[in-house]
Structure formats: C-alpha cells, structure tokens
Amino acid sequence: MKNKELMQRDLSVLWHPCTQMKDHEKFPIIPIKKGEGVWLEDFEGNRYLDAISSWWVNLFGHANPRINQALKAQVDQLEHVILAGFTHEPIVQLSERLVQLTPKGLSRCFYADNGSSAIEVALKMSFHYWRNKGQTTKTRFINLSNSYHGETLGALAMGDVSLYKETYEPLLMQPITVPSPDCYHREPGESEYAYSERMFEHMEKALQQHAHETCAVIVEPLVQCAGNMRMYDPVYLKLLRKACDKYGVHLIADEIAVGFGRTGTLFACEQAGISPDFMCLSKGLTAGYMPLSVTLTTDDVYQAFYDDYENLTAFLHSHSYTGNTLACSVALATLDIFESDNVIKKNQVLIEEMANATAHLRDHPHVAEVRQTGMILAIEMVKDKKTREPFPWQERRGLKIYQHGLTQGALLRPLGNVSYLMPPYVITTEQIRHLVKVMEEGINLAVAN
Numbered sequence: 001m002k003n004k005e006l007m008q009r010d011l012s013v014l015w016h017p018c019t020q021m022k023d024h025e026k027f028p029i030i031p032i033k034k035g036e037g038v039w040l041e042d043f044e045g046n047r048y049l050d051a052i053s054s055w056w057v058n059l060f061g062h063a064n065p066r067i068n069q070a071l072k073a074q075v076d077q078l079e080h081v082i083l084a085g086f087t088h089e090p091i092v093q094l095s096e097r098l099v100q101l102t103p104k105g106l107s108r109c110f111y112a113d114n115g116s117s118a119i120e121v122a123l124k125m126s127f128h129y130w131r132n133k134g135q136t137t138k139t140r141f142i143n144l145s146n147s148y149h150g151e152t153l154g155a156l157a158m159g160d161v162s163l164y165k166e167t168y169e170p171l172l173m174q175p176i177t178v179p180s181p182d183c184y185h186r187e188p189g190e191s192e193y194a195y196s197e198r199m200f201e202h203m204e205k206a207l208q209q210h211a212h213e214t215c216a217v218i219v220e221p222l223v224q225c226a227g228n229m230r231m232y233d234p235v236y237l238k239l240l241r242k243a244c245d246k247y248g249v250h251l252i253a254d255e256i257a258v259g260f261g262r263t264g265t266l267f268a269c270e271q272a273g274i275s276p277d278f279m280c281l282s283k284g285l286t287a288g289y290m291p292l293s294v295t296l297t298t299d300d301v302y303q304a305f306y307d308d309y310e311n312l313t314a315f316l317h318s319h320s321y322t323g324n325t326l327a328c329s330v331a332l333a334t335l336d337i338f339e340s341d342n343v344i345k346k347n348q349v350l351i352e353e354m355a356n357a358t359a360h361l362r363d364h365p366h367v368a369e370v371r372q373t374g375m376i377l378a379i380e381m382v383k384d385k386k387t388r389e390p391f392p393w394q395e396r397r398g399l400k401i402y403q404h405g406l407t408q409g410a411l412l413r414p415l416g417n418v419s420y421l422m423p424p425y426v427i428t429t430e431q432i433r434h435l436v437k438v439m440e441e442g443i444n445l446a447v448a449n
C-alpha cells in the first residue's frame with residue numbers, strides 16, 4: 001500500500017474533524033501506518049516527530065510496550081460491561097487512585113468517554129445539585145473569555161473561541177463571560193502575578209452580581225490551550241476558589257488538556273493549592289490510547305443526590321461506553337508509569353530544555369512572546385513586534401510552519417499564528433532542540449514577504 005492510494009480512498013469516504021475538506025485539494029492527508037515512541041511513520045517510511053502529542057493526548061509515546069501489555073492482558077479478560085448495576089476491577093482501582101492523586105476533597109468519580117461529555121456531566125451535576133437543594137434560580141454559568149471546553153452544545157456554550165462557536169450561537173446557552181486573566185495582555189513590565197490578580201476584579205464583580213443565578217464558574221486552570229495557549233498565574237485560581245466559597249457558587253476545573261503533568265505538576269490546580277468542586281479529566285488520562293473521561297466531585301455534591309428513589313434526585317445520566325474496561329486498564333498502566341518512572345520530576349529536565357532552546361526566539365523580529373507553563377511552550381508570531389498587530393488570519397501563516405515541519409519530519413500543528421510544543425514525555429532533549437530549529441525555520445518562512 002502506498003500513501004497515495006489510502007489518501008484517495010480516504011477522501012472519497014471520510015469527513016475529517018476540524019477540517020475544511022476542500023483544503024485537501026492542495027494539502028495531502030498523511031496516512032500513518034505505525035507509531036513508535038515520539039515517531040509516526042507513513043506507508044512510504046517517512047517519519048514525523050509528534051511534537052503536539054496527537055492533539056495533546058499522548059504522554060508516553062505511540063505503541064508504548066508497557067501500555068500495550070496492559071491492554072492485551074485486559075482484552076482477554078473483559079472488554080466492557082454495563083456500569084449501571086455492575087462494576088469491574090480496573091474501574092474500582094482507577095477511581096481509588098484518582099481520588100488519592102487529585103486535590104483533597106474530590107472523592108467521587110463519574111465516567112464518560114470524551115472530554116466534552118465530562119464537561120456536560122459537570123454542568124448538569126452542578127445545576128442539579130442546586131435544584132436538589134431547593135435553589136431553582138441557579139441556572140447559569142460563568143466562564144472566561146478565550147476559553148475552550150469542547151464541542152457538544154453545552155460544552156461549546158461554555159467556550160469562547162469564536163472560530164468554533166459563532167456559527168452555533170443561536171443554539172447555545174448564554175454564559176456570563178468574564179475577561180480572561182490571559183497574561184499576553186499585561187502591561188509592559190507588569191508581572192503575571194500582578195496582572196492575574198488585577199484581572200480577578202472582573203470575576204469578583206460578576207460573582208457579586210450574578211451569584212444568585214449562577215451554578216458554577218468554569219475555567220481551564222493556568223493554560224487556555226485551544227485559545228492559543230494563553231497562560232495566567234495560579235493566584236487567579238486561589239482568589240477564585242475563595243470567591244466561589246464566599247458567593248456559594250461551584251468551581252469547575254477543566255483539566256482535560258492541562259492535567260497529567262502538562263503544566264509541570266500532575267494537576268494544574270496543585271500550583272494554586274486549591275481543590276475545585278468538579279474536576280474534568282480526559283486526554284492524558286489514557287496516555288493517548290483510548291477514549292475515556294472522568295468528572296470528579298466532592299462528597300457534598302454526591303450527598304445531595306443520595307436519597308430514596310421515589311424522591312427523584314438521582315443523576316440519571318449515562319453513555320453506552322461509560323467506564324469502558326479496556327480504557328480503564330490503560331489508564332491504570334498510565335498511572336503506573338507516572339509512579340514508577342518518577343515522570344513529574346524527570347520532566348523538569350525537558351521543561352528546562354524547552355525554555356533554553358527557545359530563549360533566543362524572544363528577540364525574533366516577528367515573535368511577540370515566548371511563553372511556557374511546564375511542558376507547554378508557545379511562540380506567538382505577529383506582524384508587528386512593537387504594536388503586536390497580528391498577521392491577518394486569512395493569510396494562514398501558521399500553516400506554513402506546519403508544512404515546513406512535515407518536510408523536516410516534524411508534526412507541528414500551530415493554532416493560528418501560535419506554534420507550540422506539547423510533546424510526549426518520552427521526547428529527548430536533543431529532539432526538543434531539533435524541533436525548535438524546525439519551528440524557527442518555519443517561522444522565518446511564514447513571516448517572509
């Protein structure tokens with residue numbers, strides 16, 4: 001089989017995610033035959049270094065022998081079972097471990113099979129909690145500008161990236177949107193701490209004004225990934241936790257992208273020393289192997305649903321593949337690797353290498369900012385460094401970085417004009433340096449003329 005044949009068969013029957021299919025008249029689809037570690041390989045032996053962890057999911061490389069082993073062992077035992085009225089060993093173990101690893105206070109695990117669904121669960125549970133408590137005026141949510149929480153209608157409504165949302169606006173719930181503490185907008189010389197603290201005023205005001213009608217505030221802790229990898233200081237989360245308690249509003253932490261070590265700690269909330277009322281996890285939960293998500297919550301929330309059946313307070317939400325056994329066994333193998341390989345500590349070396357290798361790019365005439373939170377490093381390309389005027393989006397300059405990357409054996413898929421590294425943790429320091437070189441060449445090509 002050749003790349004070309006599969007490409008043609010693909011284009012006659014598939015509709016790809018997040019893609020204008022007409023683009024593929026010009027840009028080829030890349031059929032991948034196999035993966036190994038950080039590498040993806042096509043049918044003609046070309047290899048691509050997966051610098052974005054296949055959309056932020058992969059943690060320990062493709063076809064990881066230890067995870068493969070766990071999956072193979074499980075499939076011969078039990079592939080899946082209904083989770084209402086039944087249970088299985090991997091999900092019990094996984095839940096025990098997640099409760100132990102996540103911030104204190106999170107003591108219950110509710111499963112689904114993708115990130116957006118985990119968000120839907122948190123939104124419905126929060127609303128339903130207040131209703132069970134007799135607070136029927138609470139029907140709304142507060143979100144941040146530039147946020148992203150998924151694509152299903154409830155999750156989409158909680159986001160604020162207009163590229164994904166605008167078209168569907170007539171179908172969506174209306175959240176109360178508060179300006180993001182996104183530190184890209186801080187004043188020259190202002191610290192990220194000071195800016196994040198200052199921006200909290202908007203949230204405080206919104207809570208003052210809307211707490212009576214608000215179920216929960218939903219945020220992506222520390223990094224707004226789909227919103228162009230914009231970052232803020234943990235102090236914002238500290239203030240938010242306090243204010244949510246003060247005003248009687250839940251806090252939903254969407255750690256779907258930032259969880260499992262991406263920000264340098266296992267969970268981003270740790271850096272603020274806070275515990276949310278709901279924590280949504282997916283992506284890294286199975287190290288990029290299987291669709292699985294979980295919404296963790298507190299005993300307080302759990303108890304508000306726990307009653308005699310006739311009182312109709314139960315959370316009657318499910319998905320066909322809720323708590324899939326194979327996915328749970330893979331998640332357990334993932335947690336084993338974190339533990340046995342001391343991954344969070346070892347990643348420090350990679351984090352430093354990413355910082356060092358990109359430091360010189362701050363002086364690049366078309367780079368407005370090089371920012372980093374742990375294992376996420378982003379480079380914001382602009383037309384005018386002084387005014388930070390962006391290149392018009394129609395010019396699709398980021399695409400040139402993507403295309404250059406492919407010719408150099410690197411999978412770099414920028415978000416608009418922001419290119420970034422969010423690699424699997426099995427990457428080497430040498431590979432990081434190589435990727436930065438390719439990225440720099442790509443930026444130079446992208447800004448030319």
Ligand SMILES: *Cc1c(COP(=O)(O)O)cnc(C)c1O
Nearest residue numbers: 114115116148149150254256257
């Ligand atoms: C990816 C993502 C989601 C949605 O997860 P899906 O599995 O793609 O539905 C939600 N929130 C954040 C922060 C994400 O990055």
